[in-house]
Amino acid sequence: QQQVKQSPQSLIVQKGGISxxxxxxxxxxxxxxxxxxxxxxxxxxxxxxxxxDVSEKKEGRFTISFNKSAKQFSLxxxxxxxxxxxxxxxxxxxxxxxxxxxxxxxRLKVLA
Amino acid sequence: DTAVSQTxxxxxxxxxxxxxxxxxxxxxxxxxxxxxxxSKKFLKIMFSYNNKELxxxxxxxxxxxxxxxxxxxxxxxxxxxxLGDSAVYFCASSQSDRVIAGELFFGEGSxxxxx
Numbered sequence: 001q002q003q004v005k006q007s008p009q010s011l012i013v014q015k016g017g018i019s020x021x022x023x024x025x026x027x028x029x030x031x032x033x034x035x036x037x038x039x040x041x042x043x044x045x046x047x048x049x050x051x052x053d054v055s056e057k058k059e060g061r062f063t064i065s066f067n068k069s070a071k072q073f074s075l076x077x078x079x080x081x082x083x084x085x086x087x088x089x090x091x092x093x094x095x096x097x098x099x100x101x102x103x104x105x106x107r108l109k110v111l112a
Numbered sequence: 113d114t115a116v117s118q119t120x121x122x123x124x125x126x127x128x129x130x131x132x133x134x135x136x137x138x139x140x141x142x143x144x145x146x147x148x149x150x151s152k153k154f155l156k157i158m159f160s161y162n163n164k165e166l167x168x169x170x171x172x173x174x175x176x177x178x179x180x181x182x183x184x185x186x187x188x189x190x191x192x193x194x195l196g197d198s199a200v201y202f203c204a205s206s207q208s209d210r211v212i213a214g215e216l217f218f219g220e221g222s223x224x225x226x227x
Contacts (some may be wrong), residue, residue, distance in 0.1 A: 034220075036216075043116075043204075043218030043221050094213065096213075098168060099160070099168060102159065104154060105154070
């Protein structure tokens with residue numbers, strides 16, 4: 001129940017295309033859903049996050065879609081660029097527990 | 113000015129040795145974490161300290177001992193290193209309250225290789 005399932009494991013997209021990464025969870029107590037971006041040799045960095053009171057959040061080319069009833073959320077990267085090539089992690093947390101459960105990661109490669 | 117800094121960045125050592133990794137954050141956060149990232153990139157929580165108090169201790173061998181001398185520092189000492197300990201260890205911090213989860217800020221990682 002504490003798992004967050006992420007797919008796909010890897011993704012190759014042409015420059016200018018849309019990258020979509022999906023995550024699913026079981027625990028309805030989760031109330032914070034961030035996405036982290038990790039470049040090789042670096043630590044993960046927060047990209048965008050959403051709380052379950054909204055169904056969508058957009059920041060620039062990055063959008064989180066959240067479906068509370070289906071217990072799913074996804075990251076959409078519009079107009080994907082080679083500089084977006086990185087590993088992306090979804091995560092979920094429950095406020096006050098200090099515990100963040102990470103998905104297994106998606107390696108995105110954007111071809112020039 | 114680095115927000116979460118870890119040292120050393122690389123560690124190569126023999127099985128059976130003891131090693132330490134140090135972490136410092138200058139964000140004024142009250143909670144610090146150690147995460148382990150294995151070769152498949154899985155990120156798993158190991159420990160968390162809130163105001164110097166241990167609040168998360170996952171199923172980690174007791175060869176791993178964290179220590180938080182103050183809110184800004186969290187160290188990780190590993191005794192009797194084993195091959196399976198080879199991984200990247202990330203320190204992170206957050207300013208989380210009892211109700212709302214906050215952003216995690218990660219360091220750049222310490223890559224441990226046990227030979």
